[in-house]
Amino acid sequence: MQVPAQVEYEKAASVADTLTLLERYGPVARILAGGHSLIPMMKLRLVHPEVLIDINGLSDLEYITVSPDGSSVSIGALTRHAGLLASDLVGEHFQILSDAERVIADAVVREWGTIGGSLCQADPSEDLSAAFAALKGSMIITGSGGAREVSAREFHTGPYETVVGPAEMLTEIRLPVHSGGRGTGTGSAYVKVSRRAGDWAVGAAGAWVRMAGGQIEDAGIGLAALGATHFVAAEAEEFLAGRDMSEDVLARAGQIAAENCHPPADQRGPADYKKHLAAELTARALRAAVTRARGRTA
Amino acid sequence: MKITVTVNGADYTRDVEPRMLLIHFLRDELGLTGSHWGCDTSNCGSCVAWLDETPVKSCTVLAVMASGRRVMTVEGLAVGGRLDPVQEAFAECHGLQCGFCTPGMMMTARWLLDNNPEPSEAEVREAIAGQVCRCTGYENIVQSVLKASSRTDLR
Ligand SMILES: Cc1cc2nc3c(=O)[nH]c(=O)nc-3n(C[C@H](O)[C@H](O)[C@H](O)COP(=O)(O)OP(=O)(O)OC[C@H]3O[C@@H](n4cnc5c(N)ncnc54)[C@H](O)[C@@H]3O)c2cc1C
Ligand code: FES
Ligand code: FES
Numbered sequence: 389m390q391v392p393a394q395v396e397y398e399k400a401a402s403v404a405d406t407l408t409l410l411e412r413y414g415p416v417a418r419i420l421a422g423g424h425s426l427i428p429m430m431k432l433r434l435v436h437p438e439v440l441i442d443i444n445g446l447s448d449l450e451y452i453t454v455s456p457d458g459s460s461v462s463i464g465a466l467t468r469h470a471g472l473l474a475s476d477l478v479g480e481h482f483q484i485l486s487d488a489e490r491v492i493a494d495a496v497v498r499e500w501g502t503i504g505g506s507l508c509q510a511d512p513s514e515d516l517s518a519a520f521a522a523l524k525g526s527m528i529i530t531g532s533g534g535a536r537e538v539s540a541r542e543f544h545t546g547p548y549e550t551v552v553g554p555a556e557m558l559t560e561i562r563l564p565v566h567s568g569g570r571g572t573g574t575g576s577a578y579v580k581v582s583r584r585a586g587d588w589a590v591g592a593a594g595a596w597v598r599m600a601g602g603q604i605e606d607a608g609i610g611l612a613a614l615g616a617t618h619f620v621a622a623e624a625e626e627f628l629a630g631r632d633m634s635e636d637v638l639a640r641a642g643q644i645a646a647e648n649c650h651p652p653a654d655q656r657g658p659a660d661y662k663k664h665l666a667a668e669l670t671a672r673a674l675r676a677a678v679t680r681a682r683g684r685t686a
Numbered sequence: 687m688k689i690t691v692t693v694n695g696a697d698y699t700r701d702v703e704p705r706m707l708l709i710h711f712l713r714d715e716l717g718l719t720g721s722h723w724g725c726d727t728s729n730c731g732s733c734v735a736w737l738d739e740t741p742v743k744s745c746t747v748l749a750v751m752a753s754g755r756r757v758m759t760v761e762g763l764a765v766g767g768r769l770d771p772v773q774e775a776f777a778e779c780h781g782l783q784c785g786f787c788t789p790g791m792m793m794t795a796r797w798l799l800d801n802n803p804e805p806s807e808a809e810v811r812e813a814i815a816g817q818v819c820r821c822t823g824y825e826n827i828v829q830s831v832l833k834a835s836s837r838t839d840l841r
Contacts, residue, residue: 390726397687397704397750420751427707427746428728440704442751494816496731496794499740500747585815586729 392430396439406443406557407532413439415554420444421466421505424497449504449559452477463561465504469493472503481565483680484522484576484594484673488515491578494586504558510548513588517544518610519578520561521619522594528560535559541618572600575680579672580612581665583656589613590656591665593621593645595673597628599681604628607674609641614651614666621645621670633678642671689753693718694762704750708742709733711749712759720760720789724818731817734790735759741797743816760789763796772796772834781830783821790817795831804835 400406410417418437420426421444429435443449449466452475461481463472472478473489492515493501506516507527520540527543528535529552540561543550552558566574580592589612596608607628609621624645631637651662690699693716700715712718712735721744724732728746735744736758737751763770772795775781782788791814798805798813805813810831811824819827 391707391710392705392748394703395705397748399753420748423748423751424728424746427748430705431726440748444751494731495813496734496741496743496816497728500742 390431392427393433393436395430395437397442398439399442399445401445403446403449403530403557403559406441406446407530407555409439409441410555410557411532413441417441417554419508419557421502421508422468422500423505424493424501425505425509425511443557454565459565461563461565463503463563465502465558465560467503469498469501469503469506470495473498482523482563482576484519484578484596484677485516487578488519488580488592488594491515491580491582497586503561507543507561508550508552508558510544510546510550511588512547512615513592513613515578515580515589515592515594515612518592518612518616518619519594520563520610522596522608522610523563523576524596524608525561525563527558528562529553529556530559531556537562541620544618566596566598566606572598572605573681573684574598575677575682575684577673577676577680579669579676581669588656591651591662591669593666593669593673595670595677597674597677597681599633599678602632604631604633604637604678607641609645609670609673611645611649611666611670613656614649614662616645616649616666621648621666623648624670628674638671638674638678639667641674642667642669645670687750689750691749691752691754692756694758702749704748706749708735708737708744708747708749708752708757711752712744712757715749718759718761722786722789724786729816729818730787731790731794731814732787734793734817736793736797739797739800741794758793760792763792770796771837772799772831775834775837776827776830779826779830779833781822781826787817787819787821791819791827795834798831799835805831807832 416438420440420442449464451464525540576596578594581590592612594610598606624641646663646667653659722732724730728743733744
């Protein structure tokens, strides 16, 4: 029987209240969002918080909105996976997120797991970490002194580690809506290989592109579970920028992504197989993103 | 810690440790053993109950998180001795063998039909993708949910 060790419980009423509680208890306290990563970790005694600060009452952190000038979309940290999947706004601008959400866990888990919890969990296999990195998003981290904005590509400092300080919390994820000029179009996609429905990735790749006619103007590539630094295939992105789209170019970008990531061998597969996945899934995600971008050209 | 949870319409106040999981609260504190405790790792879905309007794997939430909220378990499906259409459909279509997965399957099925009264077969399969049945091969479970969805008296 798996049960967590003894722990105290506080229910936060607001962001300010959460920050006060975090300051009062110090690093022995942990934020409890959906609990779908934290409670399993506590059951396995992999983490030993002394106090849980339940933020499920902070319904004002559950939102998906577009900025007045249309240049960015903001996602509240307590938005559930199911909310992201159901959002028309997300479906219109960021198909990569809808693709990813369809293969994250299962329908019941998606009702409770939160976007903020996923990112702060910082599991090297977390799908959304790769997707937000591909989209070149940013995270809003709030402390008692105010809020700061950190690039999605600098948010994770290592497995299960982020830049969020012990007296801070993640409050929002912000995504740029790259509309580009006339004649350009953007598209994105996410592809994942897993052993069975609802399981973590053996490997996964997400891609975002901005196309101007036959040219790839700009690209973002995120990799999950494949040992990519900050979940990003930076060298492949650099290779793609400004190149004319062709199957050879996509295949080469995949190879570059594979050469620059360091997947661990584990029960989900050997390292060389995961490198193969990095190459193949990068190319597939790019291909799908390009097709979508062409369908949306202004 | 003192909590009050409304379970199947009735208020229960209990003094519990914050670390107590909702599944154990339901089974051990309230004696509601309809929700089954299976894998303990949020993978099998036999423990699915509703927290407010939403199904949850009750082995992966704390009882204290349910304080002040409503919980519905399989015991709350039948009303006034009359089975829910989902329960009747499971009986008619042989949607269970040993019955271990059944309460969780029915709670998720009921939620699906409340939100999508005419699901496709693919949508039924997707809704129960996080739940494991070791007996039926799923075919009859899917048929049961589709049968329930075809009933005109679906509440
Ligand atoms: C059966 C199952 C299958 C899964 N499959 C997948 C999968 O395929 N792909 C995938 O990517 N994920 C998967 N997950 C993980 C799931 O996405 C995460 O468990 C979940 O979304 C984490 O969110 P949570 O709200 O439950 O976080 P919690 O468990 O509540 O918190 C996780 C961590 O983040 C911290 N935290 C939470 N919110 C904040 C905040 N706002 N600010 C600062 N710190 C915070 C907590 O203190 C804790 O350390 C799976 C989970 C389960 C149970
Ligand atoms: S016992 Fe909760 S999912 Fe298996
Ligand atoms: S009926 Fe036996 S596990 Fe489903």
